[in-house]
Amino acid sequence: MNSDTLVSVQNLSRYYGYFCAVNQISFEVKRGQILGFLGPNGAGKSTTMQMITGTLAPSTGQITVAGYDLLEQPLPAKLALGYLPEQPPIYREMLVIEYLRFCAHLHRIPAQAITSAVNRIIEQCGLTSVTQRLIGNLSKGYQQRVGIAQAIIHMPAVVILDEPTIGLDPIQIREIRELIQSLGTEHSVILSTHILQEVQAVCNHVQIINRGQLVLNDTISGLFAQMQTTHLQVGLRRPPPLRVLAQIPGVETVEGQDHDHFRIRHPTDNNPAEALVERAVAGNWGLYELIPEKRSLEQIFVDLTTEQQDINLSHSPKQDTLLSNSSEANFSEKVDIDQVAGLAADRLHQ
Amino acid sequence: MWIIAARELRSLLSSPLAWSILAVMQLISSWNFAKVVELFLRPDIQSRLANEPNAPGITMMVVSSLFSWIGIILLLVMPLLTMRLISEERRNKTLPLLLSAPVSMTGIIMGKFLGLMSFLLIILGMLLLMPLSLLLGGHLDFGHLAAGLLGTILLLGALAAIGLYISTLTAHPTIAAISTFGVLLLLWMIDWTGYTEEQSGVLTYLSLMNHYQTLLEGIFSTEDVIYYLLFMALFLILSIHRLDSDRIQ
Numbered sequence: 001m002n003s004d005t006l007v008s009v010q011n012l013s014r015y016y017g018y019f020c021a022v023n024q025i026s027f028e029v030k031r032g033q034i035l036g037f038l039g040p041n042g043a044g045k046s047t048t049m050q051m052i053t054g055t056l057a058p059s060t061g062q063i064t065v066a067g068y069d070l071l072e073q074p075l076p077a078k079l080a081l082g083y084l085p086e087q088p089p090i091y092r093e094m095l096v097i098e099y100l101r102f103c104a105h106l107h108r109i110p111a112q113a114i115t116s117a118v119n120r121i122i123e124q125c126g127l128t129s130v131t132q133r134l135i136g137n138l139s140k141g142y143q144q145r146v147g148i149a150q151a152i153i154h155m156p157a158v159v160i161l162d163e164p165t166i167g168l169d170p171i172q173i174r175e176i177r178e179l180i181q182s183l184g185t186e187h188s189v190i191l192s193t194h195i196l197q198e199v200q201a202v203c204n205h206v207q208i209i210n211r212g213q214l215v216l217n218d219t220i221s222g223l224f225a226q227m228q229t230t231h232l233q234v235g236l237r238r239p240p241p242l243r244v245l246a247q248i249p250g251v252e253t254v255e256g257q258d259h260d261h262f263r264i265r266h267p268t269d270n271n272p273a274e275a276l277v278e279r280a281v282a283g284n285w286g287l288y289e290l291i292p293e294k295r296s297l298e299q300i301f302v303d304l305t306t307e308q309q310d311i312n313l314s315h316s317p318k319q320d321t322l323l324s325n326s327s328e329a330n331f332s333e334k335v336d337i338d339q340v341a342g343l344a345a346d347r348l349h350q
Numbered sequence: 351m352w353i354i355a356a357r358e359l360r361s362l363l364s365s366p367l368a369w370s371i372l373a374v375m376q377l378i379s380s381w382n383f384a385k386v387v388e389l390f391l392r393p394d395i396q397s398r399l400a401n402e403p404n405a406p407g408i409t410m411m412v413v414s415s416l417f418s419w420i421g422i423i424l425l426l427v428m429p430l431l432t433m434r435l436i437s438e439e440r441r442n443k444t445l446p447l448l449l450s451a452p453v454s455m456t457g458i459i460m461g462k463f464l465g466l467m468s469f470l471l472i473i474l475g476m477l478l479l480m481p482l483s484l485l486l487g488g489h490l491d492f493g494h495l496a497a498g499l500l501g502t503i504l505l506l507g508a509l510a511a512i513g514l515y516i517s518t519l520t521a522h523p524t525i526a527a528i529s530t531f532g533v534l535l536l537l538w539m540i541d542w543t544g545y546t547e548e549q550s551g552v553l554t555y556l557s558l559m560n561h562y563q564t565l566l567e568g569i570f571s572t573e574d575v576i577y578y579l580l581f582m583a584l585f586l587i588l589s590i591h592r593l594d595s596d597r598i599q
Contacts, residue, residue, distance in 0.1 A: 050446070053446070053449075053450040054449060054450055054597075055445075055446045055449040055450050055597065056597050057597040057598045074452075074454070075452045075453075075454065076452070078450060078451060078452040078453075079452040081450060083446065083447075083450040085443065085446040085447075086443075087443040089442075089443060089444040089445070089446050089447035090442075090444065091357075091361060091442070091444060092442065093361050093364050093365065094357075094360075094361065094364075098360075102353065102357050103447070103451075105353040106353055106354075106447070106448075106451045106452075106453065107451060107452065108452055150447065
């Protein structure tokens with residue numbers, strides 16, 4: 001373990017009675033990593049996070065935060081932690097500024113640095129307009145921001161956020177994502193979410209947990225590689241016989257879907273699209289459609305979490321098209337929302 | 351630890367509950383105080399006191415009775431103050447903030463306890479003004495007063511420690527309040543059986559009020575002081591363990 005490993009989790013398990021919520025998880029988080037923690041409901045995301053933050057004791061296993069064993073030296077380990085639980089831990093009867101000062105004290109910020117730390121965090125989390133209001137009277141979005149502010153006020157080495165963007169509007173989500181990304185440059189961030197786009201937008205590492213077990217632990221670029229095409233959707237006006245298509249180098253199998261639509265399967269490292277186009281032009285097949293089918297993150301997620309612990313990448317073609325269509329639709333929708341949010345934000349700034 | 355105590359006190363003072371308790375305490379105690387002083391000043395009582403060789407002084411009569419009342423009223427009020435200590439944190443899901451902060455379990459519990467104790471000291475300070483007002487027209491036995499005050503503080507500490515422990519057991523302030531009330535009442539009543547049957551010395555010993563009385567009479571006995579300190583320590587340690595086992599369960 002080198003000094004840049006900020007969180008190290010080894011063989012972590014947690015039982016609730018006989019129910020095994022987390023089963024033998026091991027992973028490491030290094031400085032500068034933003035780790036997206038994905039999983040369906042009840043997969044053990046929150047339990048794992050609670051164990052890393054010391055609010056829940058593990059049944060077995062070892063957790064090291066910033067070089068300190070969480071069980072043997074809890075205080076220095078917790079000093080390096082910032083944690084936003086699922087529900088922001090806010091005292092409803094306190095003013096925002098009082099609460100933040102309290103949190104600063106609680107996290108051992110030296111007395112002379114508190115005012116500047118509180119002012120900085122108010123600025124960073126966009127709380128300037130509500131500092132003198134009771135937390136209980138704030139909207140959910142602002143309460144969530146106060147919760148985030150609380151987690152990062154002492155600039156901890158490890159920031160753990162359990163669904164941080166829940167209840168926020170699109171502009172706030174953008175701001176919080178930017179904030180998380182800026183945190184990720186110097187600290188490590190562990191972020192649990194079930195919003196897949198958030199992982200794509202913010203994280204550089206992804207872990208998927210299902211039924212208490214890690215089913216995927218990869219960098220986001222590794223994941224994108226997994227998302228590479230394995231299928232081409234081809235539309236031809238004057239299609240040649242199937243076996244001609246199958247002879248193109250790189251093509252593994254060809255299925256005819258209807259009269260002029262074909263679905264070509266190919267290995268990830270050998271895309272026959274170029275060869276296919278050349279042949280189509282030469283043979284005057286009337287190529288009018290060529291769509292690489294992309295496996296979206298959503299699809300990988302569904303594959304990994306529904307097929308029981310069995311990373312089986314092949315599935316029925318029909319389901320595949322269906323899923324990729326729906327995920328594409330989701331994707332474009334997400335872009336729209338972001339653009340709208342961006343426009344709105346720009347307008348606000350003017 | 352002190353930060354948690356300060357926050358606890360501040361949140362107590364920002365709740366109407368604390369202020370109404372303060373007001374009710376003040377009202378009842380001052381009524382009682384006025385009545386006792388009136389009794390003390392009645393001509394027939396005065397003449398009888400003057401004739402007795404070992405007559406109780408004003409400190410004995412007024413202060414002891416006042417503190418004794420304060421003890422009983424606070425026994426009734428204490429569940430309301432202790433009920434929210436931990437259970438409300440649990441209910442509002444704010445406990446993770448304390449648990450994930452660099453504070454030990456002992457720090458959390460002691461912070462809560464000291465926060466509540468400082469509020470109780472405020473109550474006591476207000477109430478103490480009444481016997482001190484007697485200084486305008488007479489003089490007090492300060493040793494006696496101090497013994498009574500110490501006794502009250504110790505009693506309150508013991509009551510608060512029980513309440514705190516019960517508050518760590520549940521996520522519902524109401525349940526905590528009712529259970530605390532039951533336990534405190536029981537500890538008070540244990541004494542009564544002690545009066546009727548001579549052999550139940552253990553029960554008498556366990557009674558909270560029994561040890562209080564001797565201090566009110568101005569007798570400073572180490573035994574009583576240690577009894578209260580042990581009592582507090584026991585329940586504080588139990589609370590710490592309880593909070594710790596929350597993480598394991």
